[in-house]
Amino acid sequence: MCMPAPSVIPSVLTLFAGATPISHFLGAIVSGSQGALTSSAREMNLQVGHVKWHATGKYDVRGVRGEEGSVSQLKSISIVAELDSNASAQQLEDLRAMVQKRSILANTISKVQGLDFIVEYKSAFNFQSSMGTHM
Numbered sequence: 001m002c003m004p005a006p007s008v009i010p011s012v013l014t015l016f017a018g019a020t021p022i023s024h025f026l027g028a029i030v031s032g033s034q035g036a037l038t039s040s041a042r043e044m045n046l047q048v049g050h051v052k053w054h055a056t057g058k059y060d061v062r063g064v065r066g067e068e069g070s071v072s073q074l075k076s077i078s079i080v081a082e083l084d085s086n087a088s089a090q091q092l093e094d095l096r097a098m099v100q101k102r103s104i105l106a107n108t109i110s111k112v113q114g115l116d117f118i119v120e121y122k123s124a125f126n127f128q129s130s131m132g133t134h135m
Contacts, residue, residue, distance in 0.1 A: 022059070026055040026079075028105055030053045032106060033081070033099055033106055041095060043098075044095060050084045050124075051081055052081070053079065056077070075115070075116065076115065078118045079106075079119045082124050083124060085123050092122075092123060095121060096119060096121045
């Protein structure tokens with residue numbers, strides 16, 4: 001089972017050139033999820049090859065600028081994992097739920113009030129999809 005390093009799309013809005021704290025944060029979520037995915041798939045006897053990750057975070061830039069009435073925090077996080085696997089839609093959902101439960105950051109973030117946290121697993125082979133949402 002080959003699991004290459006995760007690739008992360010930086011936050012939707014960036015104020016600075018190069019890596020931002022938000023892109024590092026998203027990378028940490030993906031990294032923890034990758035580790036949990038590897039062990040969870042093995043326990044479920046699922047064949048998983050390459051995994052391609054996409055992570056985005058949205059926030060109101062006015063909060064970063066310190067504007068009155070605006071809060072400096074993420075409004076939503078969306079993570080999509082495209083797996084080279086022939087897992088069924090139900091197996092993908094079971095895997096997604098197990099990974100979120102085992103990943104410290106993903107599990108913590110899923111409980112944050114006022115944050116839309118959306119995680120979706122897709123099979124690159126048969127286009128099965130599993131989506132979990134926390135709002």
